[in-house]
Amino acid sequence: MQDAREQFFQYLAKQKLRFTSQRAIIFDVFWNTQGHISPEELYRKTREQDRSIGQATVYRTLKLLSDAGIAREVDFGDGVARYEPYYGQSHHDHLICKECGKNVEVVDHRIEKLQEELASQHGFTLNEHSMYLYGYCAECSGK
Known part of the structure; x- marks a missing residue:
């Protein structure tokens, strides 16, 4: 802090x-x-x-x-x-439930690597990004 x-x-x-x-x-x-x-x-x-x-x-x-x-x-x-x-925090993405609003911070190094490869294929060098995945959590999808 x-x-x-x-x-x-x-x-x-x-x-x-x-x-x-x-x-x-x-x-x-x-x-x-x-x-x-x-x-x-x-x-x-x-x-x-x-x-x-x-x-x-x-x-x-x-x-x-x-x-x-x-x-x-x-x-x-x-x-x-x-x-x-944001300062000093590690990168993460978010899973967000469209029903109840629950959010989970996630990191998947395979996805990170794919994003870097995709950017490179298009001549970009990434310096930051954010990804939000929307869907339904286990509790809400079971309703």
Whole structure:
């Protein structure tokens, strides 16, 4: 967490912005939340620690965290923006249930290799990508 915090602090300094106490709370809550969090969920959690934090501050700070490479927006196809820690995290893809919204982070090195080969065949060099696989989890497909 300390490296991510330092990265964020340095990014803010380059942008001539301050690392305020409100940004520190938002960073800490975001970084210490397991899984994927929406801006609204982050807003509710940060307000538990500091009632003066406004919704716009949370949205702006999430944007700054994304721009700094600390957070990444994920799209589960339900119209809700969610964020996950990105800095220092290993790459993974997502399996998403279209019924209940359950999501599972997965890594398959065979798929990663195929994606690199596919990109190479078309003259591309990959530097990042994301993959979302939509379907039904075992519980929902059994209904």
